[in-house]
């Protein structure tokens with residue numbers, strides 16, 4: 230039997246690109262389905278097909294023809310994102326894909342307080358209803374973003390109170406997904422991809438302050454402050470998505486530490502301290518003289 234062909238979306242992005250590179254290292258046959266082939270990574274064993282977006286049924290079907298497995302990276306936040314995902318799922322089924330691995334979000338539920346996460350639940354439901362085998366690795370908040378939550382004045386702002394978050398590096402997310410895609414027995418499974426510990430934003434601020442020698446603090450915004458400080462930066466639904474990510478931290482939805490990254494990859498996920506020590510440049514905006 231021919232080797233399985235794994236279609237990888239989002240390969241011009243961080244998680245999809247890292248998954249594609251790990252699959253190439255593992256000698257897998259892949260097809261990178263990208264919007265702009267000029268930005269696709271050049272990788273051993275990888276062919277590249279263009280589709281202008283998840284919402285283009287015909288281009289997605291043509292790009293997925295002959296693939297056995299699809300790794301579907303969620304699209305950029307959009308009001309019609311679930312519809313776009315649904316079109317991509319239908320196209321995958323029409324193309325003969327037998328297994329969809331969808332990068333979802335921890336706590337995916339129809340009424341998640343983190344409003345954007347409701348779209349992940351809806352997408353999971355579409356995939357479950359499609360009849361193909363599925364696996365849902367679910368991300369926690371990306372740890373890579375924590376340093377960039379610090380504003381130019383050294384303050385992290387958000388209505389998170391003293392809630393804790395088991396944030397995870399995108400490199401660990403990618404490693405776990407690559408493991409799912411290159412081994413057997415993951416159909417019908419959900420994996421919670423978290424870091425090795427949960428911390429409050431005040432603790433993260435304290436750590437970043439210690440590491441830079443600059444004052445970094447956490448300001449627990451009221452909801453009114455949170456909406457006002459972000460007003461006009463995006464449509465209302467997206468601003469609510471940002472603010473409600475802090476509510477998810479506040480309410481403990483992102484606090485549980487899961488063993489799944491370790492179980493899938495055989496190594497412990499990276500901690501915030503290890504990440505910052507390995508790459509202090511991510512705090513350059515904190516250390517820069519005003």
Ligand SMILES: NC(=O)c1ccc[n+]([C@@H]2O[C@H](COP(=O)([O-])OP(=O)(O)OC[C@H]3O[C@@H](n4cnc5c(N)ncnc54)[C@H](OP(=O)(O)O)[C@@H]3O)[C@@H](O)[C@H]2O)c1
Pocket residue numbers: 238239240241242243244245263264265281282283284302303304305306313368369370371374399
């Ligand atoms: N856990 C978290 O904290 C968190 C935070 C932010 C986002 N996310 C979600 O996690 C996903 C993956 O993260 P990442 O860091 O790898 O994102 P990223 O670097 O921005 O990459 C996103 C990839 O998805 C592709 N894409 C976006 N919208 C698409 C669409 N409608 N149709 C087809 N392809 C589309 C992009 O293609 P182009 O290069 O052509 O744009 C890119 O390759 C994001 O897309 C987002 O949904 C999670």
